[in-house]
Amino acid sequence: MSEITYRDAGLNLDTYEETLEGIRPLMLRTQDRTRVLDGFGGFASLFDLDPNRWLFNRKYRKPVLVTCTDGVGTKLKIATMMDRYETVGIDLVAMSVNDALCTGAEPLVFLDYLAMPKDDPTLTKRLMVGMSEGCMQAQCSLTGGETAILPDFYAPGDFDMAGFCVGVVDKDRIIDGKQIQVGDAVIGLESSGIHSNGYSLVRKLAFDIAKLGVHDRVPELSQTVGETLLTPTRIYVQAVHAILRNYPVKKRVVRGLAHITGGGLVDNVPRILPPGRRVFLKRGSWPIPPVFTWLQGIGNVPQAEMDRVFNMGIGFVMVVAPYFAESIIRQLAAEGVPAHLIGEVREGEPAVEWVS
Incomplete structure (x- = not known):
């Protein structure tokens, strides 16, 4: 043997x-x-x-x-x-x-x-x-x-x-959202694209329904399907740390932080809300990356499904004292992360509600 x-x-x-x-x-x-x-x-x-x-x-x-x-x-x-x-x-x-x-x-x-x-x-x-x-x-x-x-x-x-x-x-x-108050501003930090969630739906739409290959070029994306889908997830550490250095936690300027992953804004933002606080987000207050419009059009995906599966262009959320919101947005831009005032905190049970 x-x-x-x-x-x-x-x-x-x-x-x-x-x-x-x-x-x-x-x-x-x-x-x-x-x-x-x-x-x-x-x-x-x-x-x-x-x-x-x-x-x-x-x-x-x-x-x-x-x-x-x-x-x-x-x-x-x-x-x-x-x-x-x-x-x-x-x-x-x-x-x-x-x-x-x-x-x-x-x-x-x-x-x-x-x-x-x-x-x-x-x-x-x-x-x-x-x-x-x-x-x-x-x-x-x-x-x-x-x-x-x-x-x-x-x-x-x-x-x-x-x-x-x-x-x-x-x-x-520790920032845990417990200090979030009615009237606080909700700042959305732009994502780099899809990030790393929802790819089972992405692959079904792009490859099974649209019958595209990874090397096919899509005019509205200005690159190939594969290049768009492999865009790396944005890392927010340095930009957010820069804000926290400028506004120590004891001043309670930054009151809540949320990473927008699977479940989108709808499921992730409520995770940091204390009882009696609801976030109202304004549609159209930030640019939607073309990849999401393209994917939605392929399969006529309902808006509610898009909102819950994808980040829709916002990869991270900061809930801050309203007086400092515009300054924080400018500082984030200086750190290379575009950000937008996308909503506010009002009374209500923890959830996200959309307003036009």
Whole structure:
């Protein structure tokens, strides 16, 4: 009987080592060496949570850890169809760090879980390019993760990604929406497009109903279908942190933060509203990206369905004291994030209501 090795079962440990060497520089470029203590290759990652570090110009007096996890979803199918994997890692980082940001937290570290049917150093590196870039944008350290090779679980060409973020916020400076008041202004920060939600409906509309391919050019989009659908999720960390530095939480200027993901504005904004507070949003108060109008037209999708599946051009929401709203919008623009006054808070049970 011939000898059987791990390679015969579908795993090559030498190829795995090649994968690690390929991603090492992409991880190290993101790391704050004064805080990440172990660098690369250990069993676990070490991060120095020094209470004397500064957060929004204040020391951590009562540091609270914030944890988030998310994935990219079926947007990965578009990446495979396009053979373009360098941007979905940005999406992976964005989905978690934008969630952590809703507490007022500073993202500290990011870890990934990558599952595929066989070792593929080239694909892994291409995916890590995006994760590294996303961490640079979020100013957090990519400290490690896991590459799982599952030859009998994933079909050839399939893979999945998940991401994990750990952040920190001072206990006295947590933003949880409890301070939201009647009359507060609702500011919408523009999305970069679809972001990473609703792609099962997107793929049905674009490929099954419209019968388009990823390389087909759509005049109203000014680019190919695939290019539009792979536009990375916007990361809001630096822009929102800039506002929080200018308006310390103790002044209660910024009262609520919401990441607009699956469920759209309709489901995500109420998550931060206290009892007796309802948000009224004004249609037409921000530009709708052409991709949403295009998708809606393909399948005659009801407006209510569009509002609940997609972000419709607003990827993040800030609820702020009304006196400061216009100034905050100008500051966000200076940070490279266009924003709009899209509504206000009134009395009522937590929900979103549309006004014309």
